[in-house]
Amino acid sequence: MTTTVNPPTPEQQQGIGTRLRHGREAISQRWHDAPRWVRWAALVALIAFFYALPNKEFYQYLGPIPTTGSNFTQVLFTVSIYVLLAVGLNIVVGFAGLLDLGYFGFFAVGAYTVAVLTSPSSNLKTLWPWLLVVPIAIALTMVSGIMLGTPTLRLRGDYLALVTLGFAEMIRIAAVSSDFLKGQRGFNQIPHPPGKYADGKPFFGVLDARPYYWLVLTLIILVVLGVRNLTHSRVGRAWISIREDEDAAQLMGVPTFKFKLWAFASGAAIAGLAGALFAGKQNFVNSQNFELLNSIIILAAVILGGSGNIVGAIVGGGLVAYMIERFRGIELFGTELYEYRFLFFGVVLVVMMIFRPQGIIPNRRRAAEFKDRRKEVIVGE
Amino acid sequence: MSDTERTPVVPAQADAPMVETLPAREPLLEVDHVTLRFGGVVALNDVDFTLYKGEILGLIGPNGAGKTTCFNAMTGIYQPSEGQIRFRGEKISGKKRHQITQLGMARTFQNIRLFPEMTALENVQVGADAHHRTSVVSALFRLPRHRREEREGREKAERLLEFVGIRPRMHEFARNLSYGEQRRLEIARALATDPVLLCLDEPAAGFNPAEKEELLQLIRQIRDTGVTVLLIEHDMRLVMGVTDRIVVLEFGKKIAEGLPAEVRDNPKVVAAYLGVPDDAA
Ligand SMILES: Nc1ncnc2c1ncn2[C@@H]1O[C@H](COP(=O)(O)OP(=O)(O)OP(=O)(O)O)[C@@H](O)[C@H]1O
C-alpha cells in the first residue's frame, strides 16, 4: 500500500523524455499525496475560475490572456468545444489506442442532425426544438460510429486510420455537394437552447456567448465524470489493455472487438454532443465548418496533452484551440501570426515527438514490439 | 482469504509425484494429429498428445521444435492446417480467443507480454475481468454490479499477487518491475482468469537456480489447487523435478512421450538434445 516514488535508476536518467515523464509522475504523486480537502479545494477553485473567466469584470485583470484579435468570450466557447472533442477523442486514441483521423466527421454528423431536424431551410421542415434533437443527434452519431467501426475495427493498425480519414472526407463532400445538406448555402435559423430570464429575454441569445460557454463547461464536467467512471472499471481496463497489447488482451479474456466498438461509439457520441452544441449556438451550419484540418487539430491536441490521460486531453484541447485564436491580431514582420498557426503546430509536434514521444505511444510502441515478437505471434488475423 | 471458492494459497505438499495415479484419468486437452504450416515451414507435424486433468505435463524440445507454436494453436492464435484440438471436449477451432480463455485455458508468454503502462494490480484485474459482465452502462453509472465485480476482482488480484510474492509492488507500473517480478506477474494474471489449464511458456527463462527452485514450488502449489499445468521448459532439471509426464517435440514432430525417467533415457531424445550427425540419424 505504500506509495513510494521509485528511486531513479540510471536508465531513467538518460533521456530528457524519460526525465520529463519522471517529472510528470512526481507531480501527479504530489497531487495524490496531498490531503483530500486540498485536492477538493484546488479543484473547486479551478472550476470556479473557468466559470468566472468569460466575464469582462474578471478577465480584464488577466493581462495578456484575453485574445486581442477576436472576441474573448467567443473564443472561450470555441475552446470549450475543442476541449469536449479532445476528451472524446482521447477515449478512442488515448485509451483504446485506435488511430482515428476523421473524428471531426462525427462532430459534423451531430451538427447536421440538429440542422436538418430544426432549421426552416431543411427539406424535412420538421422544425423540432433544439433540446429534443440533441439526444437524437447523439444517438445518430453513435450509430454512425458503430456502422463505421463494425467492419473496420476487426482489422488492425493503419486500416482504421485510412478508413476514418475517408469517412470524414465523405461527410464533408456530402455536405458540400448534396442538395439535402445544402452545401455552402447551409442551414440557418437553427434554434437556440431553451431557457428565459425572469424578464422574458432568452438566456441563450445571439450576441452573448457566455451562456453557451457555461453550458459546454457544465457538460464537459459531466462527461469527464462519466469517462472517469469508465476508466476506473472493467471497460477502461479493457481499453487500455487493448492499447497496450491487443493479442495479450484477447488471450486474457478481453472481448476486444466489442470494447473497441464501445470506445468508438462513446467517442462518437461525445463528438455528436459537441456538434449539437455548436449548431445550437451558431444558428447557422454550412459545409465550410468541417474541414479535415479540424480532425488533425484535435488529434494534435490529444497527443500534445498526453494521450491516455483525461487531464492531458483537456489541457491539450484547451491550449491548442486557444493558441490558434491567440495568434489572431498579432503582427510580426508585417504578417499576422495567425497565418502561420499550422507551421507553429507542426514544429511543436515535431519537438514533442523528439522529447516526449509517449504522446503517440499506442501505435508507435506497438510497432516496436511487433518487431521483437514476430517470432512468437503474428499480429493480425 | 478463506471465504472464496478457489484459494490458490495451499501449503506446498511433499514432492510426491502423481505418476502412479493412472486410473480415473480424465482427458482435459486433446491435441489430435495437428499439423500446422507456415508457408513451407512445417511447424507442427502430426502432433498428437493428450493432457489429463490434474497433471503437470512438460512440453520440451530443442529451439524451434514447435513448442510455442503448439501453445499458439491451443489458444486460438493459429488455426491448425490439419487435425484439431479439443479442450474440455469442445473443439477449439472457430472459437474466439477470449472464449477459449473463458472456457478455462490461460497462458503466459515466452517473451513477456504484460500491459506495461498498467500497474501490476491492474494487469491482474484484467485477467479477473474475464468472467465479469460489467457493461458500459453499469460502469458509467457505477451500478451495483460494477461495484461488486470491482471489489471481487480487486480482492482476487491482491490475493494472487500475494500468492506469487509481489504484492508489495502492486501499484507499480508493470514496465517498472524487475524481470523476475514480471514473470511472476504474468502467472498471476493468467491465474486470475480462473483457468482449468495453465500453460506456461518457459516461465523460468533467465532465472537463477534459487529463483527456479521458488518457481518449482509455485507450480506445484498451483497444481495442488486443482489446476492442470502444461509447462514448456528448457531446463531439464526443472522439468524432471516437477512434471508428471513429458512430451518431446523435435522439428515439429513428437519424438517421445512418457514419464520423466523414460524420456530422459530415450535415445531419440538424447540425440535431439545433444545433436547427432545427419548420417547417423
Ligand atoms: N509466425 C510464424 N511464421 C513463420 N514461421 C514461424 C512462425 N512462428 C514460428 N515459426 C517457425 O516455426 C518453428 C517452431 O517455432 P516455435 O516458436 O514454436 O519453436 P519453439 O519450440 O517454441 O522454440 P524455442 O525453444 O526457441 O522457443 C520455427 O522454425 C519457427 O521459425
Ligand SMILES: [Mg+2]
Ligand atoms: Mg518457444
